[in-house]
Amino acid sequence: MSDPSPAEGVRQRNLARLLRLVHLEGPLSRATLTEATGLNRSTIADLVAELVRAGLVEERAPDPSRRVGRPSPVVAIAPGVLSVAAHPEVDALTIAAVGLDREIVRRERIDLDHVLSPEETAALVASKIAQWRAGPLAHARIVSVGLAVPGLVRAADGLVRNAPHLHWTDSPVRDLVAAATGLPTFVGNDASLGALAEHLYGAARGIDHVVYLNGGASGIGGGLIVHGMPVAGAGGYAGEFGQNRPGIAAETDRRARGGVLEDEVSRSLLLAAVGLTAADEPTLAEALAASDDPAVTAELARQRGILSTALANAVNVLNPSVVVLGGFLATLAAHDIDGLTAAVGAQAMPANMEGLGIRVASLAEDRLLIGAAEAAFEPLLADPAAAAS
Incomplete structure (x- = not known):
């Protein structure tokens, strides 16, 4: 297949711009697409028609709430x-x-x-x-x-x-x-x-400097957004926060000799504390919230303390605007997010805490x-x- 001509290349890029806009933002009127891209109305109409023929978008009736000017059809992603x-x-x-x-x-x-x-x-x-x-x-x-x-x-x-x-x-x-x-x-x-999803659509939408930590059955991983772009590292392995070695002040709080963060802040330890062998995240969160067992309270406090140190180290190194926590880490944070933020602030550089938000992943299990x-x-x-x- 031959390379596209310059004109074909421009058209491909414009089609991609339109499709990505509707994908990221949801249904948009042709007038909005015209304004967002700087293309003229006839070009937008032509591009939309091509995307319709490709089965990628559909056009809907104009928004009836728009009473000023000529009604503009709404472009939406095609279902299916x-x-x-x-x-x-x-x-x-x-x-x-x-x-x-x-x-x-x-x-x-x-x-x-x-x-x-x-x-x-x-x-x-x-x-x-x-x-x-x-x-x-x-x-x-x-x-x-x-x-x-x-x-x-x-x-x-x-x-x-x-x-x-x-x-x-x-x-x-x-x-x-x-x-x-x-x-x-x-x-x-x-x-x-998970970091990509939360940056585009969730708790970190529109934020250019993000640290994301995900807690699952297999441990703790992470993702980074810097200047609005995902950071993968040279080989694609960046963000492995779970393999860092946490600072643990009291030796009695350590559960694994020489263990890494995911050995100490662990979903399996939370499951064991409430007497479960397996559960999805909502079930685990409900079991932890419903328990009045002092041992459960102690385990939550132990893990939150170690997590706060790990987060403080990340804040000091990366200076994010937002830290987002997903999976069982969101459960740990939601238990007392203000308290967790204060614990991170007590260990991080004050300047790096200015304006910092710690949030739970808003896309939850998805x-x-x-x-x-x-x-x-x-x-x-x-x-x-x-x-x-």
Whole structure:
């Protein structure tokens, strides 16, 4: 295939601008798109028509509340354009069908009594897609798959270098899933994808300097947004806060000799404290809130204290505007977010605490799935013209 001419290249970029605007902002009138892009009305109408023909957007009746000037049709993402997002963990595989409009149209959690292999993960994802295509998503258009993996993922080729809790080492998960599903596949670190989702749509929307920490069954990971851009690092491994060694003032508070942060601030220890062996995040949060056991109170206080030190170190190094906590870390924070902020402030540089907000992830359980779908949609968003070819 020959390279596009300069005119074709400009058109591709303009199509991508329009589709990305509607994807990120939701339904927009043609007049708003004209203002946002600086293109003239006839060009916008032509570009929108091409996106409609590609099945990526639809036009709706003008907003009746707009009473001044000529009514302008509203452009919205077409329903049924989907990515399948999956999040393998040590105790479950969560799979969702996520629309280009960010609506989660299907979501299932498959509880497991064993640790998934890469091959089983690929087979389960492919089986679920086939099941959905034969049933509730028979008329949908599934364009890609995104996996949020709790481990180190090489950015260049999606190779999972090390997901220690899953026992995956140098696993070609992207290729396995792509072969099993026949769909373009993206694989990324789960916490980095959570950071992306919260930055674009959640608790850190519109904020350019963000530290995100995610707590799950496989430990603690993180993601960074600097100057509005995700920071992946040289190999794609940035943000592994859970592997830092925490400062623990009292030796009696230590649970793992020489342990890292995720050994001390741990979902499994919280589950054990309330007498559960497995639970999703809402169930764990409810169990912790309902308990009046002094041992549970003590464990919450111990983990919050260690977490506050880890967050203070991150604040000192990175000087973010916002720290966002997801998963069981959100549960720890929500218990007393003002108290956690004060504990961080007592250990951080005062200047770095100025204006700092500590927030829980507003996308809740959907954050990793939305992040995985967002990354999987990127080729389509970058070149929507290819969808029409």
